[in-house]
Amino acid sequence: MSPQYPAPVALAADAARRLTALRAQRPLVQAITNYVSMDVAANALLAIGASPAMIHAPEEAEDFGAIANALVVNIGTLSTDWVVGMEAAARVAAKNGRPWVLDPVGVGATRFRDETTRRLLALKPTIVRGNASEIMACARIAGLHDEAAAPKGVDSAHGTEAARASAVALARRQNCIVAATGAVDLVTDGERTVEIANGSPLMAKVTALGCALSAIAAAFAAGAPDAFMATVAAIGVYGVAGEKAAETALRPGSFRVAFIDALDSVSASDVATRLRAR
């Protein structure tokens, strides 16, 4: 824990404030995300209080990038023509000084994903969010080590603790925020590392909740000078909502419904009292 690291109580209070600010600001989040996650990501953004726009065409990158407050790029259902739109949007976000989040779904599983991730990392995402396997694969792609990280599909084969060194090295190399999420989430800027221990195991039983979290991270980063604290807040609020949902729903179908409800109902006070970050 580095000296400038905020105390747990301060982290929770900060996250609570950021949730209130997000709802007041209602940021417009451009999402270039996979087909599976579009529905739940858009509904998650609406429920938390942001405004989603699923716009991926390169023809629109310039115009829409001028009005969007943040961008998320997710490579879940990849194809060559979409990569063109992803790169165009990322360039515009960088040019306009808007934060953008990379979600490298399934990187490590195919060379096409590795190559696409390499190209997108070169465009300097503000935040990289993935599971442990994906973060380890990103570090490998960034030339940081030879750690073999071959995820089984899009699920993580590793706990996040196994990705800690990769996450820190990647954050330093890329000068960005890296979040490895799982049962315990790690967020690092290469100097500070926060662990967040909220959430529910049911979140892994619903498709695309990781993808939707990346979109929520973009919403929190919109207009925030400190992307590190914004990422901590996004993951913390998301986990608290997951816990609230798990209080009433025990199976994945009803959990998904309850989770969207919880993103709508979760209060700053819930976050301040429940966030377990250190």
Added chain:
Amino acid sequence: MSPQYPAPVALAADAARRLTALRAQRPLVQAITNYVSMDVAANALLAIGASPAMIHAPEEAEDFGAIANALVVNIGTLSTDWVVGMEAAARVAAKNGRPWVLDPVGVGATRFRDETTRRLLALKPTIVRGNASEIMACARIAGLHDEAAAPKGVDSAHGTEAARASAVALARRQNCIVAATGAVDLVTDGERTVEIANGSPLMAKVTALGCALSAIAAAFAAGAPDAFMATVAAIGVYGVAGEKAAETALRPGSFRVAFIDALDSVSASDVATRLRAR
């Protein structure tokens, strides 16, 4: 209110009759709609009693257009190759005398959307449905005025009353039905204008419910000689279902579920007694 305008009670009774007829006819609705809305639009069509088919390839436009009873074209997640399929399907619908609905999602936000909307308006949609900002942008694109309508993403920045003049002018210029939907919905054919005041604020908290409404409007217009009254019925039934759903669900996740249930359970009698149109 023009002389031929039906009384509120007659509007409600007419909408109720059309709902019964739709369920008996079970129209086949071809939907070329955005990725975000496909799921909820297909489920909404099934729940109301129609048969959905999400078919977008230009190679299929001729064959499928021969059996579809109506078409909806929605530009939410736009790309160049899809525009080809949209135009092909719209041409076939026009050739076969089948109604088609244009939902110009996000028009005004990018030049690509404006240009696509211009091309689709030239193919003479039977019904144009959008939020106030989108209808105002369509009117501008149709050369009707210079009103600056720059929607914030896909949400409307305006109440529908602000779009009244645009809607009427657009309906006259295009010789079509225009529906501007929001807290209060306006439907106009350029001569008659009906206001509908059903629905629930929760409908704006669930993604793609506007898109699904456009698909429902296509279902009501299938085989109906009077597209104006069909559009009023579609919007009215949808709003009554939204009110029924809001009686049991208070948050967006559970509201979406309850809303699909309500499209299935809403009865002609519900519509006849609850529709607030004038």
Added chain:
Amino acid sequence: MSPQYPAPVALAADAARRLTALRAQRPLVQAITNYVSMDVAANALLAIGASPAMIHAPEEAEDFGAIANALVVNIGTLSTDWVVGMEAAARVAAKNGRPWVLDPVGVGATRFRDETTRRLLALKPTIVRGNASEIMACARIAGLHDEAAAPKGVDSAHGTEAARASAVALARRQNCIVAATGAVDLVTDGERTVEIANGSPLMAKVTALGCALSAIAAAFAAGAPDAFMATVAAIGVYGVAGEKAAETALRPGSFRVAFIDALDSVSASDVATRLRAR
């Protein structure tokens, strides 16, 4: 009923064992499926205990086919560029000796679907699953008879009994398993034919549940030497889950939620006692 045909009790016990085995194995299922079904198919796979990956690019066919345990190809929302990926993935599955399932959605409705189905049938799917109209159209495409099978969109215009001869002939010609699903489901390998009478009429009121079943069939076929019994198990478990869901949900919106819950909660014991196969 041919001599080697298992008794109903043995079928139920076998299906129950296969469910337990699937959950232990957690097979990785690559799904190239339509946009409408991606969400529900992925959630159904997760709920039953499999690991979904929606990966369609031809660039990834080789790499991902090396790790996937099974493949499902669904032509619901078809376009030329996707057909390239479908063919590439099917070739890799065949080369690697992995089972693959073809779901020929809407075949018979357009020449593009017929031609695509012809190409995919030539790549020797392990299992073909469709409604009665689709199976009849497949038989016609395979040159087996001239039976006119023009489905109305993607819904079946026929009961499965009408497709029995087509299913058996297709299974023999293709040397594969054919499943025609509806109120009563037929599964045949050309010699044996099993009828399964589980499920709920509500399943036809939720979009893409047939598509999700094809994905579930791929999960059951993963690593199973007997694709016939695997298909019977998949359809049987699915139908039992549908019945469980219908015990608590009466409308399509809530049924969909309850159905995903039921895929998670359905036990080997439920299957052993409730499966109605003969």
